[in-house]
Every structure is written in structure tokens, then in C-alpha cells.
Amino acid sequence: MEKRINDVVENALDLIGQAKTTKEIEQIRVKYLGKSGEITAFNKMMKDLPNEEKPKMGQLVNSAKERVESALKAQGEILFNQELEAELEKKGVDITLPVDINLGALHPLTKMEDDLKDFFASRGYIVYDGPEVDLYENNFDKLNIPADHPARDVQDTFYIDDKYLLRSHTSNLQVRMMESTKPPFKMVGTGRTYRGDDIDATHSPVFEQMEVLVVDKGVTMADLKTTIRDLAKHLYGENVEIRLRPSFFPFTEPSVEADVTCIKCKGKGCSICKGTGWMEILGGGMVNPKVFDACGIDSKEYTGFALGAGIERLAMSKYNLNDVRTLYENDVRFLKQFK
Amino acid sequence: MKLSLNWLKDFVDVNISADELAEKLTNSGFEVEEIINPSKGMETVFVGKIVKITKHPNAERLSVCDIDMGDRHLQILTAATNVFEGAYVPVATDGSLLPCGTTIKTTNMRGLESQGMLCSGYELCIDNKVYEGAEVDGIMILKDVEIGENIASVLGLDDIVLDITILANRPDCNSVYGLAREISTMLNLPLKKLDLDYDLKEEKVDFDIKVNTPNCLRYMGAVVKDVELTDSPKWMQARLKAVGINPINNIVDITNYVLMEIGQPMHAFDFDKVDNIIVRQADNEKLVALNEVEYQLNQNDMVIADSTKPLAIAGVMGGMEASVSDGTKNVLFESASFSRASIRTTSKKLSLRSDSSARYERGVEPTLNEIGLNRALHLISSLKIGKIVSIKDRLNCEIKENILTVDYNKINALLGTNISKDKIQKILNSLNITTTINGDNLICNIPNYRTDIECLADIAEEVIRICGLEEIQVKQPTVSLSCKEYDAVKKIRETLVQSGLFEIKTFSLGDGLSYQRLKCEKDNIIEISNPLNDNLKALRTNLIDDMLQTISFNLNHGNKGLRLFEVGRKYMLAKGEPKELDTLCVALTGKVDFFELKKLLFKMINLLNVNIKLDSNISFPYNKFCAGNICLNDEKIGTIGNIHPLVSKNYGINEDVYVLELELDKILLSTQKLYQYQPISKYPAVIRDLNFLVPNGLSYEDIYSEIVHSSGKNCKEVTLVDIYAGNQIEEGYKSLSFRLKFEKDDATLTDEEVEQAVARLLRTLEYKLKVYLRR
Secondary structure, three states, X not given: OHHHHHHHHHHHHHHHHHOOOHHHHHHHHHHHXXXXXHHHHHHHHHOXXXXXXXXXXXXXXXXXXXXXXXXHHHHHHHHHHHHHHHHHHHHOOOOOOOXXXXXXXXXHHHHHHHHHHHHHHOOOXXXXXOOOEEEHHHHOHHHOOOOXXXXXXXXXXXXXXXXXXXXXXXXXXXXXXXXXXXXXXXXXXXXXXXXXXXXXXXOOOEEEEEEEEEEEOOOOHHHXXXXXXXXXXXXXXXXXXXXXXXXXXXXXXXXXXXXXXXXXXXXXXXXXXXOXXXXXXXXXXXXXXXXXXXXXXXXXXXXXXXXXXXXXXXXXXXXXXXXXXXXXXXXXXXXXXXX | OEEEHHHHOOOOOOOOOHHHHHHHHHHOOOOEEEEEOOOOOOXXXXXXXXXXXXXXXOEEEEEEEEEEOOOOEEEEEEOOOOOOOOOEEEEEEOOOEXXXXXXXXXXXXXXXXXXXXXXXXXXXXXXXXXXXOOOOOOOOOEOOOOOOOEHHHHOOOOOOEEEEOXXXXXXXXXXXXXXXXXXXXXXXXXXXOOOOOOOEOOOOOOOOEEEOOOOEEEEEEEEEEOOOOOOOOHHHHHHHHHOOOOOOOHHHXXXXXXXXXXXXXXXXXXXXXXXXXXXXXXOOEEEEEOOOOEEEEOOOOEEXXXXXXXXXXXXXXXXXXXXXXXXXXXXXXXXXXXXXXXXXXXXXXXXXXXXXXXXXXXXXXXXXXXXXXXXXXXXXXXXXXOXXXXXXXXXXXXXXXEEEEEEHHHHHHHHOOOOOHHHHHHHHHHOOOEEEEEXXXXXXXXXXXXXXXXXXXXXXXXHHHHHOHHHOOOOOOOOOOXXXXXXXXXXXXXXXXXXXXXXXXXXXXXXXXXXXXXXXXXXXXXXXOOOOOHHHOEEOOOOHHHHHHHXXXXXXXXXXXXXXXXXXXXXXXXXXXXXXXXXXXXXXXXXXXXXXXXXXXXXXXXXXXXXXXXXXXXXXXXXXXXXXXXXXXXEEXXXXXXXXXXXXXXXXXXXXXXXXXXXXXXXXXXXXXXXXXXXXXXXXXXXXXXXXXXXXXXXXXXXXXXXXXXXXXXXXEEEEEEEEOOXXXXXXXXXXXXXXXXXXXXXXXXXXXXXXXXXXHHHHHHHHHOOEEOO
8 A cells, every 4th residue: 555655656756747837737736636636546545444554544645645745836836937937038028129209399499498598587587578569669769779770770670660660679578677567676588589681591580589687776797797607607518618798789888798618619719600719699788777767767776787699599509500590490300309 | 890900000009919909809899800811821922033044854834943032042943934034923932821722842843843933813812903913824923022022011911900890889999090099098008199280371262161951060171272183102002902992093092091090081072163062951953973873862861062063962972073083183172070860861761871971870070070181181291192272160069078977986886896996097097088086976078089978887888898897706696486477388388299299480470471371361460561571571360371381391391290389479450559479389290180189288278277168160271070269268269170171282281280279378377276185985986877869960068068067966977988970870860978977975875866867867968959868
């Protein structure tokens, strides 16, 4: 009997050792440990044995069962893992395949405008907006550009009728801000402007500008210079060099223009900066007292500074563009480069 | 303004290089755009004399020239055939890098050494205008020169010219002398005196000057007799050429010379063709100007006339008839000052601009007239051109002293600086602004030519310009918060970008005919009264036209499956006043349908706290079966849908385009979305699915809102689960399946309650909408 049990166990272990799949393991379990399995059959034989032999036989059968079970479990686990691995391999992917993130992009001019507005908005400036079709006086007279000034020529400015025109700069925002708001205030605005220039690589009759105005008691030219420095570093990086030159605008006095080291040649001189090593980025100055007077702000009490810049010019230098027309053509192959 | 450095040296002994001077000028407000050095490359080109010419023994076409260079002899080979013994020629010596780009080195040509090159005009990059004979085929043959002379000085090119931008507020610097005055202050060097002396041999001359218009501020005239008309001296010609003016004759050259040197426009009349001078407004008369064009002049134009005829368009251009010409014996010089506005009006009206009118438009102040005239007479005298016999002067305005009193503390307060009053005084005095100190006040006497200085800010500008802007110390940056509308637009744009759309920017100006292409009614268009051309004459009244043009452009360039948007303005007249609306336009092409666009619309709207609805009462440019209006509180704020194929065709587009246009002004101002927690019911919900047979004329929205309205307070959710039209459905109907979720917050619902609610709902739908449950 004992030998028979041993033979059965040996056979079972042999079979288990040769099993190739979890399915075979399951079949072996049924063959030996199932209801009519060979080891289960020994249990049934127990009742025919004399009582004194029962405990010993019981032990033998149990240990046989345990041996087979643990072998099934061990081999079963190995095979299960192999099969799982094979299954996973089958489902495996080429992780280097491309994905379509389906992203669009903002227009480069918008990127530039947002960059400027965010810079100022995060410094407590109101983002201000105003009409493009405005009264003559908001575009000219109140900005100290009198009726006989060349900027008012018909070839430079688009007129609608004897009252309205298309603003030739965003400086009308200054007038509107000063007339509607009691100082102190800080304002930034961007928008469309119009001038009578034929379209070519560097001119466009429709273009965009940024305007900044700060009015308070005790605003000085040092505030202007600080703002220009911070803005230039924000746009062109910490290491940029800044140069201020005296300039002239009717609505500011003193007036300056600001240059930064050419981003292309880093100041060595190239075609972008016409060999000077410098790139003009903006103009500005201290608000002319005549403008304060015209806009109803007491020029004895308040001072202020204003800044203006062409968005196209900034965007073109930043994105290495050489033709302003590209910006308004909207070829998707161009727009895609700003994802 | 072109500034010749040789000319400048008449007044200031500049002791720095042209590059350094250019940088200093730029930093003090006079931007130097270009440094023109016409003699670049000519440094090692000298005059040589051909002593002997022999044939090259091994090359028939080459001549061997023995050149006397003064200090040495050179052997140079040439193929040119116009050389001869005794000729003076330009010789490029070993190591020259010529203006044309060629490098000259000693070379061996067929066994003989050539120690340089004889130059043609081409190699020196000059033409007949610079030197008569420069364009000859062969080597330039020089006249009246000395051996060893540098070729640049022979050609009159030994000068450096700075091209300087003169700002509109500084007309006083539009001249050599004006800039010299600035430069002397800048470099702290003495300004040499202008030589204004001349010999006056007064004679009684029968003529008078009358000024009969307030537009003439001063008129000075000088009569010069026995004039000999010739070429002006070489140095004068060279200077005029250097700044871009062609020499004509000694009289005209003097007027131009004074214009460039002093900034005073001058005019010379043939005195024998003039009886008197009357400055007046024109009276519908004609004048043939020096450019041989006849101009019609009226009351708005000022003329210089004599008792019978107009002689010149004041300040703009002289007339043909009384001009200086070959037979001229006696000359009348004019030096005058006119109102800026008057000259501008006439010059603009006639489309006629001259060096004179350009200066008058920027302002020529009356004290300059005298300096200009005296300078011209000095040149007449010193060049012995004629006899000065009479000078007359009519001053027609008051020449005022301009004295400003400013507090120096306020100058520092504006600039953010701390400059002492003594230093400010010193700076102002160096600018000829005679300044005295009285306590904290500076009393500044502004010279007449500084018409730009009117107030404290102007004085402050002078101070900081001379001090240098580096005097201003920068501060620490400051930081704080932001703005709502701008944030809302940014969110919308970001949502669209995340959904794969590209932003475009198009011109807001167009031809005003978009309504025709879009087959819509004409809007109240805002038109420009002076447009550049017909394609840019009106402000756009919609963004759809530009969008369709952009789509067409891209399809034509092979770009497919377009997903584009623009945030821009549209413009119209409302009750005669201009109105501008911030507007969004979105467009999709390719494998898309209406609902993809609608999804985008609601994605955007979800960012804002507004409720919108669509209604389908719409027509062109849309296909009305697949489009609608976007409404906010029953007000139309936009449109969405499929563009009508006939409209697309107008743009050359042959595929479906889905477009939405949305006015942003109203929705951007919406308040922030508020989130309020609602407790979740602890009691189980009951779900009922109902299939309705719906006639095609009814919309989902019609039925949905009726279900929500009539299904009782316990119905908490109504969702469309299926939509079906086909085989088992009668023609003209569709099947809509709704899932209703019933729930109570405080108790379990009974079946009975639900059945009652459903029965009530079905009755209402049957009665109101004739919609029945599908069996």
C-alpha cells in the first residue's frame, strides 16, 4: 500500500515536472486530487483497513496529498507567470510611436502682447482698452499735437469724417485713462493702430502697439528708467544691456528711446541692427505738463511717465522674423511653429 | 541731416574719431544712422606719373609702365590701351583693398613683376559726377594733380559724413553751425565765431520791400551788382557734393551753402527782372516754378511778387521768370521767415517739397534771417563775386525775450536725480541758456533759436541730456494683481489652443464689400475718407469674411483640416456714432461636423458664468438647416453653423466650413462662476427610460424643456440617451429616448409616486406638443 502511494506520488510529481501550461496543471490536479482522483481514491480505501492501520495510512495519504499539492502550486505559479509574461508581451506596444497632442497655438503677436500685459498686470497695472475709432482731440490735440503738426497729415493718418479718425497710436488710451480715472493709477494697454503706410516688409497700415501710463505724486524719471530696465530684462533676459537715448515726442518731456543689445549678434553688429549692435525697443518719457492740463490733471500736483512700443517690431526681433506681412498672412505652416 | 566733418571743423576742432563722435551724438539725442566714408579703400591709392611705357616681351596685350610715385618708382603692368607717357594716373599700391572689393598685391605676370595697379573709375567706385572722365574705358587720366597726392583728396572725397536724425523739436540743429554749437557743448570745446563781415558799398537803389501778409514774419533783401556768374570754388563744390547737393553756379551754390551751414533758406532773384518786392497772399494766379511746372495759386498760398507778377512761391520754390540764369548781372538775395502752417499748407496742396520748404515747415526763427544773409554776403565779398549795394529789412513780428524761472528742486523731482543747482547752471550756460541763481530758483534766458524750450520739463530735458541718462538711478521693482476681462479672454484662447486650434490675426481694414461675398444685407460700414486704396478703405463689420479668406488661402497652399480662431474687433455705425465690438471667430474644416463646433462653444462658455441658448432663425451666410443664433437672455450675441455652399464658393472653397462668431463684450463681464455644495440624497433613485415618437419639426430643446418643466419636483435629471430615425419609424418622425432620474432628499420614493409623475408628464406632452410614447 505504502509503495503504491509512493508510486502514485512519484508519477504525479513526474507529470507536474513535465507540465507546460497552467491548464495541464489543472488537469493533473483533477487526475490526482479531484473527486475521483488517484490520491483521493486512497482515502476511500481507508475505510476497508483495520482500525490500527488507519492512522498510519491516514498520515501517508495526507503527506502524499500535501507533496502533490505543493508541487502543483509551485509549478503552477511558475507557469502562470510565464503565461502572463507571454500575454503581456503579446499586448506590448512600441512606446516610440508618435502621439498627436492636438494642440493649437496662439498667434505670435498675441504671445508678445500677453507677455507685455502679464509683465505689467503682475506689477499692479490695470489692463486698459479703448476705441480704435476715436475723436481727433483724443489722438492729437490733448497729446500736444496741434493742428499744424506733420503727424496730422492726410497721408499719415486715416480720417473717417470731420470728427473721427482711426487712431495712429495707442496714446489715445492715455487721454481716456486720465480723463476717466483719478490718479494715482498705473495702466497698460495694447491694440490696433493705423497709419497711411503701404504694405512692405517693414511697414503695414494696420499694426499693434503697447501703451503704458503711470501717474502719481512724485513719479520721477528714475521710475521710468527702472520700468524700462525691468521690462527689457523680462523680454530679453537678465544679461541684456540697455541704452537710453534722448528723443522727442510731443506728449512727453523729457523723452527717451530705449535700445537693447541686438539679440542676433549680441552687440557685435549685424544686418538686424544695421551694424550698430543695438536694437530699438521702445520710446517713452515724462508726461508733458501740457498733456496733464489738457486731460484735467493738475500738473503742479502730479507727475507721470508713459511708454510706447510697436508689438510687431518686438515680436519680429524676438521670433527672428524679417517680414511683417508673414504675421498677417496666417499660413498654418507658419502658425504651427508657435505651438 | 548730413554733416560733413570737414565742414564741422570750420567751427569746432573736433578731437575725437568719427565713430566716437557718432556715439556721443546718439547718446545726447542726435541719432547717427550712418557714417559715410567715401574715401574708404583709397588710403593707399596715390597719384603717379607714367614715365615710360614698353611692351611686355611675353604678352602682346600687356604694357609695362614705369611709374614715378615721387619717393620711388614702381613697375606696373596694365592691359588698358588709353595710357600714355606723361599721364597722371591713380596708382593702387601693394596691399590696397579698393572700394570695389579687389585686393592689390605685387604679382608676377608672365615673367615680369607688377607692383600695384593703375585704377579705373570702376575700381574706385566713382562716376563722372565725382570726377569728369571717371567713366572712361580704361585707366582714369587725372588733370591738375601732383605726384604722390592721395586720390581721395584729388576726388574731393577726403571727408567723412554723418547722417543724423534731427528730432522735430530741434530745427535749430538742422545745420552745420547748429550742430557745431551742440557738439562744442558736448565735447567742452570752444565754438569758433561765424565770419559775417562783408564790404557794403551803399548805393541808392530804386526798390522797396512790402510785407502785406501776417504769414511772413520777416523779409530781408540784399542787392548785389556786377555779379560774375561762374563755377564756385572747388572746396565749396566738394562740401556741397559731400552732403548730396549738386553744384550749379556760384550764386546758387552760395544760397545752398548757407542753407546747409546756417539752416537759413535763401533765394536769389535776377534783380533786373524785379521792380519791387511785395510779400502777399496769392490772388488766383499762375506761376511757373523752377521745376518748369505751372502752379495755380490762391488765397491760401503766399507768394513773393513784384508790382506786376508773382516771382516765387514763398518758402517753397522760386519762379522761372526771375531766376538767376546765364545772362544775370545783378542779384537780389532773399532771407526771410514764414509761418510754418502756411508753408505746410501750400507745400502739401501742391505736392511740392524742397529743402527750403522742409526747413520752413519745421520753423525758421526771424533772428536767423540776419545771420543767414550776412553769411551769404560774407561769401560774396570774400569770393569777390560782386558789389553789395543795398540791404533792406522788414520785420513783421515782435522778437521776444524768453525768460523762464524754474525751481531746481522740481527739476530733480521730475528726473529722480540729485543734481546741484550750480551744476545745472553750468550745463545751461554751456548751452547758451544764460542762467542766474536766485535762491532755489534758476532764471534762464533762452536764446531765440531754442524755440523748443517753453517750460520746466524742457529745461529738465536739457539738463539730463547733457548730464547723461546714466545719472538716473534705477529702483527696486514692485509687484501686485491683475485684470478680469483680459483674464477671461486669455482663458478662452487657452481653451481653443488646448482643443487644437490656431490663432490668426487679420487686418481690420477691408474693401467694405464683405456683405456681398457673404450674401448678407449691407451693414452700417465705417469708411475712411482718405484710404490708401480700395482694398483698405473700410473697417470690417464681421470677422467671418477675413476667416473665410484665410481658410481659402490655406486650402490653396495645401493646408487641410483647418482649425482656426481670431479674437478681434468689428466696427459699425450705430445711430451715426462708431461702435466697436470685441469678437471671437472660430472655424473648422475637414472631418468635422456641427456638433464638434458646438462642443467648443460650450467648452468656452463653461469658463464664464453665463447661460446661452441657440435658436435657428438664421440665414446667409449660413446654411439655415445646420446653423443658429447664439443668444444670451434673448439677445443675439453670435452665430454658429455650416457656411452656405454658395457663400463658400465666393471664396473658392469647395468643402464644408463650420464657423462661429461670438461678441465677447457682454459675456466677458459676467461674474465668476459660483460653486455651492448640494447634499447628496441618502435614498435610492428610481430610473425611468421613456421613448418618444417626435415629429421632425420639433427640436430636442422643445421637448427637453417641457420634460424638465412638467416631470415634477422629484425628477432630478433628464438626459437624452438615444436618438433614432429609420426603418421602424414612420416617415417624418424620429425617436428620442430620455432617461429620467427620480429622487427624494428625505425619503424613499414609492413606485406609485413615480408612476403618477410619469403619467402626468405623458399627458402634458400629448396635449401640448402632440408627442406620444413610442409603443
